[in-house]
Each structure stands twice: as C-alpha cells, then as structure tokens.
Amino acid sequence: MYQDPNLVRQRYASLNLNERERALVDAFVYHSGWPKSVLLREMIIKEAYQSLGIDRLYSSNLAQRAQ
Numbered sequence: 001m002y003q004d005p006n007l008v009r010q011r012y013a014s015l016n017l018n019e020r021e022r023a024l025v026d027a028f029v030y031h032s033g034w035p036k037s038v039l040l041r042e043m044i045i046k047e048a049y050q051s052l053g054i055d056r057l058y059s060s061n062l063a064q065r066a067q
Contacts, residue, residue, distance in 0.1 A: 015040070025039075025040070
C-alpha cells in the first residue's frame with residue numbers, strides 16, 4: 001500500500017497546553033493555513049535539528065520536499 005512503510009506516521013505523543021498557549025497555536029495555524037498537526041510536527045522537528053546542530057540537514061530536507 002505504501003512505497004516505504006517506514007514513512008507511515010503513528011501517534012507518538014500528546015501535548016498539554018493552557019488557554020493562552022492554545023490561543024497562540026490556533027492563531028499560528030490560522031495565519032499559516034497549515035493543519036495543526038503538520039505545523040506542530042514541523043516546529044518540533046526543526047527545533048530538534050537546530051538543538052542537535054544538524055539544521056543543515058533540515059534545510060536540505062525542506063528543499064527536497066519543495067521540488
């Protein structure tokens with residue numbers, strides 16, 4: 001069914017936010033037009049790459065997806 005079964009995403013974690021944090025995320029979702037799950041996943045992955053000092057890999061992955 002899928003070309004690469006390793007790329008199938010599964011639920012991994014849940015996130016607890018207060019009302020102010022939810023409003024901020026909702027505003028960002030509205031502004032970006034992206035689905036909430038996609039936006040949060042991309043933010044987490046980007047931060048992980050930056051924190052690990054391998055953000056060049058994240059940038060190259062984005063460039064590949066844009067093609």
